[in-house]
Amino acid sequence: TESSKVSKFSKKEFEAYQKVYHKEWDHNAMVDGIFEEFADEINAKVDAVASERVLDKTREIARKMKAKNRPIEEIVEFTGIPAEQIETLSKG
Known part of the structure; x- marks a missing residue:
């Protein structure tokens, strides 16, 4: 395995290994972060649309309900829309 190979490295070999793979790890972490950020933005947009x-x-x-002349109080109860907003809705 990778870890068994690395455990046999000399100090100099290990430092060289770290330098090479550190760049790759940084790149992968950056890519993961970008995808995570995009996923958060997409999820927020989907939630907003829904x-x-x-x-x-x-x-x-x-x-x-308003077109059927239901009482405003009943419309508020069933929809949760404030009475002020219901009164501004057109009947059509």
Whole structure:
């Protein structure tokens, strides 16, 4: 295995080994960090889009309830949308 080979290195060989592989390890760590950052950004965007879709659907339900002349209090209870926002929704 790699570790058994390295354990037999002289001090000078080990230092040379470290220099060579240290650059590779740094590169791999940097690449991993970049991918992790992109993954975080993508996940945040996906979460934002999903949240907006849920909110759009909730507003649609509130509009339909308002069009059926359901009481504002009931719409607030079922959708969680504040009464002030419900009153501004169009009935269409």
